[in-house]
Amino acid sequence: MKRRRNSFNRRLAISSVLLLSLVLSACSANGGQSVKEADSPPGASATRDITIRIGFQKYGTINILKADGALDKRLADERNIKIDWIEFPGGPQLLEALNVGSLDVGHTGEAPPIFAQAAGAPLVYLAHEPASPESEGIIVPKDSPIQTVADLKGKTVVLNKGSNVHYLLVKQLEQAGVAYKDVNVKFLPPADARAAFEKGIVDAWVIWDPFLAAAQTATGGKLLADGTGVVSNHEFYLATRAFAEKYPDIVDILLEESNKIDIWSKEHPKELAEKLSPQLGIDVESLILAAGRRAYGVQPIDGELIQIQQAIADTFYDLELIPKVIDINDAILK
Structure with missing residues (x-):
């Protein structure tokens, strides 16, 4: 075409x-x-x-x-x-x-x-x-032992299915040498994902601004990676x-x-x-x-x-x- x-x-x-x-x-x-x-x-x-x-x-x-x-x-x-x-x-x-x-x-x-x-x-x-690219990222709790995207293998990660951050996770895992199927991906909208993140039910949350910024400010969550050099967003x-x-x-x-x-x-x-x-x-x-x-x-x-x-x-x-x-x-x- x-x-x-x-x-x-x-x-x-x-x-x-x-x-x-x-x-x-x-x-x-x-x-x-x-x-x-x-x-x-x-x-x-x-x-x-x-x-x-x-x-x-x-x-x-x-x-x-x-x-x-x-x-x-x-x-x-x-x-x-x-x-x-x-x-x-x-x-x-x-x-x-x-x-x-x-x-x-x-x-x-x-x-x-x-x-x-x-x-x-x-x-x-x-x-x-x-x-x-900096407006979306993968965040983990402030006391999480997870230090790199590679550490997400076998972990539970939550995101809004079909959103931009879905592609961010795919590309970050690819760059880290982790297969998408080797991560336990759960789908929740932002409000429910935030609650699961704060309760420690999930290991990481892939989210966009302003929810990302609000979670960082309120919970002290660590930014594991954003889209820089990986996705356009x-x-x-x-x-x-x-x-x-x-x-x-x-x-x-x-x-x-x-x-x-x-x-x-x-x-x-x-x-x-x-x-x-x-x-x-x-x-x-x-x-x-x-x-x-x-x-x-x-x-x-x-x-x-x-x-x-x-x-x-x-x-x-x-x-x-x-x-x-x-x-x-x-x-x-x-």
Whole structure:
């Protein structure tokens, strides 16, 4: 398949198609009302209210957008569109909702869209954030005798199945010469994993920020390894294909506002932490730590990113974590 090599502006415009098509599906879910096309003269209002369903996780640019409120205001003022913000404990759960038509747009790391695509989800990639390998890691209790990733052989490790950290564990074990099957991997969402970690039920926890930072701050847990030199850890903007292909201008607005808040966040880590703390229920100190470990700035999906995602997908297939070979190009807008 041909890979898209468009300019950033064109990519955002095509991405816009994704988000506008999301609006359509949202309206269908709300009583089957049709959505007025974005062809009204300047200043004209939509004849009916529209609601876009945007999924978010704790942390990430879309989460910051929700806390800031600028996207809500702009869509309401310019398009008479409302946002229904829906929180998920992780990317896999978010994309399950997108797959069954309960969600229009969302954000996840690298692994969840691969599992979702393998399950037949009608998703497309809109854009991505820069690599943030330090924003995920393998943590062990402060008094643990485990000193290296190689020491995880025969141990119990907990993580959120299908998330970015799933791939982190695979690659770290590979680098340490430990077979994936030689580690007892258990799957739990972040809140349950944190409880198991604190009770000493598991030997290690593979997790992303801000949960990683919060666990380090609160428990004194030791960072065994992060993604540096091993994985990229990109955050992706995703939508249903139908939404993206029908409403490009809305996708444009989403990505433009995401980039704006990214620029602000990079320059104001303390203010960002203070803004998010009440919403996330995580202390400011932990959020400042997390903010300093991630990269910012909306970027287009290009050939290099497609190759990175394809390598992850092929690895998961080889490990029989997904049931079939997938082609990442099938989830790229043409």
